[in-house]
Amino acid sequence: MVEPYGAGLVTKSPYVARRPVEGELVAVLDLALENRGLKPIIPRSRALTTRSIHEVAITDQERTDEKGLIDRVSYVGFVEISRGGVVVVDDLVKISNLDIGVLLGFDETHFPNHMTLIVRAGERKTGKQLGVGVGDRFLVLAREHLE
Secondary structure, eight states: OOTTTOOOOSOOOOOOOOOEEEEEEEEEEEEEEESOOOOOOOOEEEETTTOEEEEEEEOOSSOOTSOOOBBBBEEEEEEEHHHHHETTTTEEETTTTTTEEEEEEEETTTTOOOOOOEOOSSSSSOOOHTTTTTTOEEEEEEEHHHO
């Protein structure tokens, strides 16, 4: 089986339109690591299904290191998806009214329990440092909605 993104079969985004994915924060975290070793998967999109729970981590790395890893991460928390959909690398991630950053990729270390949504931002902050709380609205906006 060939993964179409990794094999170079898909050279531009095939998405014409996508609805926003919505959810809420169910746990807030206060943890930052310098050597985490998250390994983003090759696919640039994932379906986030209703009632699924995923972890949100922020990195200030622009891309993976020479080993394909993301080491510098701060953990925001876990979100439960209330309105599922498809999210794609470069989508905007928001919690409450805060622009958290841009989706960099997905790590499946703890899958099928949860995926880690890796978000790129200019500054790494934990959920506690961001001042977010349980019940805060989580939103992923498709790049098509921002243009």
